[in-house]
Every structure is written in C-alpha cells, then in structure tokens.
Amino acid sequence: MRTNFRIAAATTTTLVAALALTACGGGDGSGDTKAGDRSAASSVATPAADDAQAPSANDSAGSTAGDSKASGSGTGTGTGTGTGSSGSGSGKHAAAPAKTDSKPAKKPSSGGGVVDTPCTGANVKLTATPVTRPINHILLTVTNTGKTLCNAYNAPSISFSKDAQSPIQIDRDTIPQAVVTLSPGASAYAMVRTLGEDDGSKAYDADHVTVYFHGRSGNESTGPSAYAALAKHVAVVDSQARATYWQSDLSTIDSW
Secondary structure: OHHHHHHHHHHHHHHHHHHHHHHHHHHHHHHHHHHHHHHHHHHHHOOHHHHHHOOOOOHHHHHHHHHHHHHHHOOOOOHHHHHHHHHHHHOOOOOOOOOOOOOOOOOOOOOOOOOOOEOOOOOEEEEEEEEOOOOOEEEEEEEEOOOOOEEEOOOOEEEOOOOOOOOOEEOHHHOOOOOEEEOOOOEEEEEEEOOOOOOOOOOEEEEEEEEEOEOOOOOOEOOOOEEEEEEEEEEEOOOOOEEOOOEOOHHHOOOO
16 A cells, blocks of 8 residues: 555656656747747848848838838847838939029120111112202102111212202201111101202202212211202202201101
C-alpha cells in the first residue's frame, strides 16, 4: 500500500515537471516570435531609405507606405519617421518655372526719317483757278504726283510775265504752324491777289502763271518750275500783287 503511494507520487512529480517544461518552452517561443516581429519591422523599414534616393513613379503610393512604416516602427527606431517624411516629400510636384518676357523688342520704323524732298515741278502738278470771291484772286493748287512724300516749303515765287515789273510780295501773316508735307496724291494751296490799291501803275493781262519752288532754307529756288494756263485773262499789277504761304487746309485762306 505504501509502495503504491510512492509510485503515484513519483508519477505526479514527473507529470508536473513535464508541464513546467512545456510552459517554459511556450513562453520562449512567444518571446522569439515578438522579437522576430521587431526584426522584421526593422528589416522592412531599412530599404525605405533607398526609396527616398530613387522614388518610385507612383509618388502618392510611396507617401502612404512611408506613413504606414512610420507608425509600425513606433519609437523603436528613427528609420520609420525618416522614411515617412521622404515618401511624403517625393509626392509633391516641382514648382513651375517663373514666366519670362520672351517678346522681342520692337524695331524702329524704317520710314521714321525726316522728309527733306522739296515739292517742285518734277513731282507736282500745278493748277491756277481765278475765283469770284474775293475778286482779283487766283487759287494755286499743287498736287503730289510722285511716289514719295515731298515738302511744300515756304511760299510760291510767282511770275505772270517774263517782263515782270517787280517780285510779288508774300503775306507773312499766313505762315503755317508746320511745314506742309504732301503724301502722294495730296495737295497744298496758296492764294494770289493780282490787284490791290491803285498806285498809278498800269495793269497788264495775264493768261498763265509760272511758279518757282523753294528748298528748306526758303531763300533759294530749287528744281524745275511749274506752269499753269488760266481759264480767263486776269489783270495784274506786280507791285500790288501779294500771295500766301503754302497751306495744307484750304479753309485757312479761302477768304483771304
């Protein structure tokens, strides 16, 4: 009877010892597994540093992976946090380059030079028309028949006869504000008074008028003259005759 008790006690002791070993071995396996998880987490986080140097084409996916790794690593290492930041940074678009003014500078006009070609008989047509009001007046018109601009400088030098008694005077009150420049087809005007106050001089009949042109200085004649026939004879006294400067607007002298 006592022998059977000892055998039972020994068997119980052996069974308890086996259970203890089993419990201890299970604890070590669980501990190894947790350590392995930490090692695995570290091994996953480590390659992310390479990803920061060569980001994948899908930047948004890299950013998500970086954030996930950062939270999985916890506070165990700084690798997870660095990887998350790199992944997020690679997902941003590069700033657009600043716009620059690529428009070329405008070139100066090729026709901006000063016109210095005088209007003469070579590039204008002259007409002479007696007017009824005011009486004893003739309207002179020169029209640019050339292909370039010309300037009607100063006033016309007028002759009604080869035997002119004296030069025809110019009314200086009619000086224009600027030189009259004629484009092709444009006209300039001057008015001529053929008679004035009686000074005892004898009038003569004229059936044409000859006009001489001036250059820039206004003192010399330049180029060929222009000739125009009159529609009717007019009485002329050279000492009483007067003329205006060339005008671009006829209305400035139509009642002169």
